[in-house]
Structure formats: structure tokens, C-alpha cells
Amino acid sequence: MDFIKVASACPKTKVGDVDYNIYNILKCIDDAKQQNSKFIVFPELCITSYTCGDLFLQDYLLNKSIHGIQQILSATEDCDMLIAVGSPLLIDSILYNCAFLLFKGKILGIVPKSYIPNYSEFYEKRWFTEGIGIETHEIDLQFQKNIPFGTNLIFSSNIANFGVEICEDLWVTIPPSSYLSLMGANIIGNLSASNELVSKMDYRKNLILNQSARGICSYIYSSAGVHESSTDLLFSGHLLISENGSLLKENQRFQRENEVIYSWIDIFKLKAERMKNLSFRDASKFTGKKPCLIKFKFSNASINSFDRFIAKHPFVPSSKQERENRCKEIFNIQSSALAKRLEHTGLKKAVIGISGGLDSTLALLVVVKTFELLNLDKNNIITITMPGFGTTDRTYNNALTLCKELGCDLREINIVDASLQHFKDIGHDKNIHDVTYENVQARERTQILMDLANKESGLLIGTGDLSELALGWCTYNGDHMSMYSVNPSIPKTLVRYLVKYVAEKESKGEVAYTLMDILDTPVSPELLPKDSNGEIAQKTEDIVGPYELHDFFLYHFIKHGSSKDRILFLATEAFKNDYTNSEIEKWLNKFMWRFFTQQFKRSALPDGPKVGSISLSPRGDWRMPSDAAPWK
Incomplete structure (x- = not known):
């Protein structure tokens, strides 16, 4: 059904203590594995912690961080999950702030932070170099050769395409995730260390939701937590998971223990929205960028214990x-x-x-x-x-x-x-x-x-x-x-x-x-x-069926082009406490037959205003032959 479970994590950390940090990262990974998550995003520089300051210039910390990556790889060889962790990386005497993408004991690719903040409370350029402009490179580490390195990496699986950016990248005029989305990524991870200021949380959340809407993607955000250094700043461990402008999950900030939040992402819906949005398709022609596709495959894509909320009345706000x-x-x-x-x-x-x-x-x-x-x-x-x-x-x-x-x-x-x-x-x-x-x-x-x-x-x-x-x-x-x-x-x-x-x-x-x-x-x-x-x-709903079911069918059929099987899956989940599966299937069959055979009436509708995102006007949103065969 094109759903994938994702996670955003904030582990406990000690500044500069890689062993302690790896221990807690692995605990979060194990929790996510038990939840059948396929993608987990950790905070920026979580291997070392973000607030190491000039310790980033010490060989000991840099070598420990690479050793920490090896520890995670060894511990996750049988883990059917894409893992995004943050760590510094020294290449030819140049230090980068990076996201490491790990899968089944291997580094799939490394993405450097494109934009390095150096204003107000941030002074990252003291240590790190921007990665903007680095595309389709390869680097060697002692334990793995020919690792893709660049800002145009798309991690393409049998379920979804993934891209990542790091903290400040989201706050610039054109975030790298905009290009990644146009190049095919439908899930974006952001490894972040965003400190807390009064009202900053609201602005940050709006940025994330807006970016997921503009990119017609899922955006998974993970920020550093309260155990970072509080010398001058305080971090809250803000975690969010969004999808096409909607907030699916958010944590309570300022937690002091390891925390992981989860949500199911509807990849089918994202693909359907992109297919219909011709402006999105047109924009993809003019990015001036070419993706570096890194293919991998999840072993198990089945849906277990599906717990995503499916609204019974999608046309009606719940609040x-x-x-x-x-x-x-x-x-x-x-x-x-x-x-x-x-x-x-x-x-x-x-x-x-x-x-x-x-x-x-x-x-x-x-x-x-x-x-x-x-x-x-x-x-x-x-x-x-x-x-x-x-x-x-x-x-x-x-x-x-x-x-x-x-x-x-x-x-x-x-x-x-x-x-x-x-x-x-x-x-x-x-x-x-x-x-x-x-x-x-x-x-x-x-x-x-x-x-x-x-x-x-x-x-x-x-x-x-x-x-x-x-x-x-x-x-x-x-x-x-x-x-x-x-x-x-x-x-x-x-x-x-x-x-x-x-x-x-x-x-x-x-x-x-x-x-x-x-x-x-x-x-x-x-x-x-x-x-x-x-x-x-003569009661209409006794004849044609419950309108709440038909409105549900209509929404998913028109809005996302859902197949009959998918609509049935969603409806049985949404109405599991209201109707039996056989009742839902009976009325879905009725809906399909009537929708197809009655198009001739819609083809001759009088004028009237479009109010919501779904309209059946033959002059506007819905053009369908009156003699199309009903889907069975």
C-alpha cells in the first residue's frame, strides 16, 4: 500500500564522549527496529555532540567519531533500516559537518552540510567548511572505499527515495531539500542542532511544514537535546515528522531521556500529489542539478501493526x-x-x-x-x-x-x-x-x-x-x-x-x-x-449506503487516485469500529458502479463554485468519459 514507517530520534549525549553517545544512539536504533521503522534520523553531529567547540580541531575526537561510525555499522549489519547520523569528517585537511547514511553494515553515502552559519550565536565556520557545490564525489575511509560524497545524493529504495540536509540548510532561501525533492526524493531527513529561543519553536515548525508542502514530501526533523553544553545556548531535542504540509507527529521538548517518535508515511499520496502538480514537474526540469542515485533494497516492506490515524471524515476538520x-x-x-x-x-x-x-x-x-x-x-x-x-x-x-x-x-x-x-x-x-x-x-x-x-x-x-x-x-x-x-x-x-x-x-x-x-x-x-x-x-442511505463511507471513498478516489484495494484497506482501518469489512466492501462496490455509470449527469452540470480541493465539474477538475467501464 506504499506506506513506510519512519522515526526521529534524540539520544542522550555527553559533550565529546563518543562512546557514551554511541551507546544511546544504538539504544534508539534498537527501539526503532522493534517498531519496524525503515528510516531513522538523528541530530546533527550526534556522534560527538554539537557543542564541542574547538574540540572539533582535535585528532582524538575526529578519530573517535569515525570509530563510532564503525561501531554502529557493526551493530546494525542485520538491521533493515536506513540510519542517518551526524558526525564530523576530515577530508584532505578540510573538516565537514556531515550526515552519514548507513544501511546493513555499510555507509551508503555521506552528505556534507551545504550552508555553515556564522552569525549571532553561531560560529561554525571556525571549524567547518560548507559543502555546497560538492556533487557526485567519492571518498575512501580505512574500512570502506568509494563512498559517495556530495549534496546531490538520493538514496533510492524499493519503497521510497530519501534525501538529507543539515540544520541551517533548511533556513536558507532555497534549501537543498527543494532540489532533492525535485530530483525525486520523497522523504527528507534533517539532522539539526537548533537552540531554543522564545517563540523560535513556532517559526521552526512553520518552516518544516512549509518545506514539506513545497517539496510535496515527508520531512523528518531531529534536533539536539538538553544534554548539549549549556555554556551559552540551550537545545530542546525538538522532533517532528510532517507530510505535505501536515504535522503527523511531534514530541514534547526538553526530555531528559532517549526519545524516538514514529509515524507512517503515505508514499502513494505523495507520488499522487506530485503527478497531479504539473508545476512541480515543470520545475524539476530547471534545477540545473543531476542526482547521484544510490540504490538499496529493504528486505521486508510488509505493514505490521498499522497505527496511522486515518480520518473517517476527510472533508471535515477534526478541531x-x-x-x-x-x-x-x-x-x-x-x-x-x-x-x-x-x-x-x-x-x-x-x-x-x-x-x-x-x-x-x-x-x-x-x-x-x-x-x-x-x-x-x-x-x-x-x-x-x-x-x-x-x-x-x-x-x-x-x-x-x-x-x-x-x-x-x-x-x-x-x-x-x-x-x-x-x-x-x-x-x-x-x-x-x-x-x-x-x-x-x-x-x-x-x-x-x-x-x-x-x-x-x-x-x-x-x-x-x-x-x-x-x-x-x-x-x-x-x-x-x-x-x-x-x-x-x-x-x-x-x-x-x-x-x-x-x-x-x-x-x-x-x-x-x-x-x-x-x-x-x-x-x-x-x-x-x-x-x-x-x-x-424512503431513506437514501438504506438504498445507496452510508454517506460517510461514500464521502471517504470519493475523497481517496479523486484526491489521490487510490485504487479500489487501497481504498478498501484505508476504509477498513478508519471504520473498523463502525462497519464490518464485508459491509465496507459492499458499499465500495456500489460506489464504484454508480460513480462510473452516472458520469453522464456530471458531464452536463450547471455552473457552481469550487469550494474544496475536490470538484466534479466537467469544466474544471474532473473530465471523464460517460461510458468508461466500472472498476471491479
Whole structure:
């Protein structure tokens, strides 16, 4: 499934005591090995410790550091893990601050620090020489010959491609990791010794997250800890693992014992993002650099004890505050888009069908916000409720209450007689409750809305959402059609939160109560007759499946181009406490069949704004033949 487990470590150290440092580095490696990690990143100069000062100019320390590398190699001959450790390295009387990449008892390559800080509290140029410009060299050590040495090394495995940079390299205008990413590295390690100052942690974290986003990569950061010299500075052992702008794991700083953090990296997702991002691909042509590929192979790439968090509702932020901010932003996008369309057409009225369901409720709330934005009279919002064979008292009364309380022009047109006449015209038995029975009602409602919009010189507002479009759960040239749609990129799981946000944060009294009751009403098109108790008999999720599953399927299918097997793997992990594996597979099969067979509806969508990263607009994000074979 293209996942790999990585680690960031901060071992206990003593300044200049290589034996002590190696002992703790090996303890961290052993912990990571037990966790089945494939890549571990240690701090800058962790073999000696970073704060050795002029001791770096002593032969004894330099020779001990190389001996320390040999100790690690001997202890990890059977370790199926790429290890990045920091150590000084003397080459032809020039001292470099380096990252050693070790694998199964061998040095795969050595990367020198490109940029040497020599300002404020840093004075590394007293000891070290910058490595920038060194590419595709080889060096010899007593115990290994022809070791790749340079800043353009890409360590290419059967799972992922790795690159490393060192501390200051991240803080410059164009970090080496930018070039490494463009040359194919999708996991970057940073061996660092970044001291703590007030608020520096936030800035550092933002740099790391931003760099992982710009490089569309995973960025693993390890910084020196509290046992470095505190003569003038204090280090905190800050550890972070990020992926494409998202923070996956972070430690609590200032720990006094060995510490290792872990996370699973989704290599498939990174590759998919790079494939779609044409600007990233174009930029790779102009780096002026050529990678030195160092190939190696992990023996075991299987996934054991998978514990990466997989969000069940990827369209919905988990944080309450972030959800509220997202809701405000979405309403701004929707209402501003509709305002532009109203201004362009010169129309002062909007027409919208209100069913008492979630989608039409959200669309109405958007229209109200738009009219407030444009200082238009809300009485020019013409709301039409059109009871049919399946309309229940609950949805009918909620529709009436909501429109009245919001100050809209409320009208009621019953479609029963018109539908019965149409059944008679086309020779359809009214007792046969098939697709014709349902679609006659949907198209009758759309005809009424279209004709009223013409009569009133108004704009007919569509209400259908992204989830319905993905499944084709709409009547072609019925609720499928409008003059402008405001919900086409809002999935059903997010529709709920938007309506709930207005109910809790922007409404009170009867409006808030009605919105909460709409949220509690089962999702239904109400096209089949009511049950014997007058309640909704036709529940959408009983027919097509749970929307939370379909939104999950849609997100991973469109966002990352995930295969059916991968989606099933992720879904069974995310929903393991909610659905059985067979249930998930059943609804995934339903999703795939409906998504492919219903493309013809999406190919003829009305205009509407893109709100999130996923849209099925045939003019924008999704172009698909209507007769492609469903994937099995």
C-alpha cells in the first residue's frame, strides 16, 4: 500500500564522549527496529555532540567519531533500516559537518552540510567548511572505499527515495531539500542542532511544514537535546515528522531521556500529489542539478501493526475551532460566487425549491447570506415548497417554518395532481412505484421552478451536493438541473456541519430549533409514499449506503487516485469500529458502479463554485468519459 514507517530520534549525549553517545544512539536504533521503522534520523553531529567547540580541531575526537561510525555499522549489519547520523569528517585537511547514511553494515553515502552559519550565536565556520557545490564525489575511509560524497545524493529504495540536509540548510532561501525533492526524493531527513529561543519553536515548525508542502514530501526533523553544553545556548531535542504540509507527529521538548517518535508515511499520496502538480514537474526540469542515485533494497516492506490515524471524515476538520473557521470560509465562497452571478445577470430575485431536507436548507442559507451581502430585500427570495406523494408533515412543516422565519417569499405548489395527470398522459400506472414514478415528481418540481424563475425574472438556485453528484443520486434534467448551483462541491458530511454551524452560531429561536430538527431528519428524496405512520419510508442511505463511507471513498478516489484495494484497506482501518469489512466492501462496490455509470449527469452540470480541493465539474477538475467501464 506504499506506506513506510519512519522515526526521529534524540539520544542522550555527553559533550565529546563518543562512546557514551554511541551507546544511546544504538539504544534508539534498537527501539526503532522493534517498531519496524525503515528510516531513522538523528541530530546533527550526534556522534560527538554539537557543542564541542574547538574540540572539533582535535585528532582524538575526529578519530573517535569515525570509530563510532564503525561501531554502529557493526551493530546494525542485520538491521533493515536506513540510519542517518551526524558526525564530523576530515577530508584532505578540510573538516565537514556531515550526515552519514548507513544501511546493513555499510555507509551508503555521506552528505556534507551545504550552508555553515556564522552569525549571532553561531560560529561554525571556525571549524567547518560548507559543502555546497560538492556533487557526485567519492571518498575512501580505512574500512570502506568509494563512498559517495556530495549534496546531490538520493538514496533510492524499493519503497521510497530519501534525501538529507543539515540544520541551517533548511533556513536558507532555497534549501537543498527543494532540489532533492525535485530530483525525486520523497522523504527528507534533517539532522539539526537548533537552540531554543522564545517563540523560535513556532517559526521552526512553520518552516518544516512549509518545506514539506513545497517539496510535496515527508520531512523528518531531529534536533539536539538538553544534554548539549549549556555554556551559552540551550537545545530542546525538538522532533517532528510532517507530510505535505501536515504535522503527523511531534514530541514534547526538553526530555531528559532517549526519545524516538514514529509515524507512517503515505508514499502513494505523495507520488499522487506530485503527478497531479504539473508545476512541480515543470520545475524539476530547471534545477540545473543531476542526482547521484544510490540504490538499496529493504528486505521486508510488509505493514505490521498499522497505527496511522486515518480520518473517517476527510472533508471535515477534526478541531471544533477549525471547523467553525472552515464553515465561515465556505459560506463566504458560496455567497460571493452567487453574488457575482446575480450582479452579472442583473437579476434581483432568486428562486429555490425547499423540501425541508439538508441540501435545500444549506442552499437557502447561502441565498440569504448573499442577499444580505448585496443589501437586497429577502422578500425577493422566492421559496417554493412542492408537496408530493412522499412528503411528510415533519419536512413540510420545517420547510414552511424556516422560510417564514428567514423572511422569504413563501409559496406552496402541490405536485400530486400534475404528476397524476402526467402518469395518465404517458400511460403509467400510479401504483407502480418505480423510477418513472419517482422521476416524474422530480422533473415536475424542476419545471415549476424553472418556469417561475422565468416569470419572476429570478435566478433558479440548484441545491444538489457533491456526494449526490458522485453517486448520480439525482434525476437527470430534474433536481440535477438549475440556473446556478451553490452546493456542487460540498459533500454530504460537510453539509451537516455547515447547517449545524448556522444553527449554533448564527441563529436563535425558531430558526435554530428548525435547523436542528432538519439535521435530525433522515436523508430522503421523499418520492415514495409515506409509511403507515406517516413517516419517511424512503431513506437514501438504506438504498445507496452510508454517506460517510461514500464521502471517504470519493475523497481517496479523486484526491489521490487510490485504487479500489487501497481504498478498501484505508476504509477498513478508519471504520473498523463502525462497519464490518464485508459491509465496507459492499458499499465500495456500489460506489464504484454508480460513480462510473452516472458520469453522464456530471458531464452536463450547471455552473457552481469550487469550494474544496475536490470538484466534479466537467469544466474544471474532473473530465471523464460517460461510458468508461466500472472498476471491479
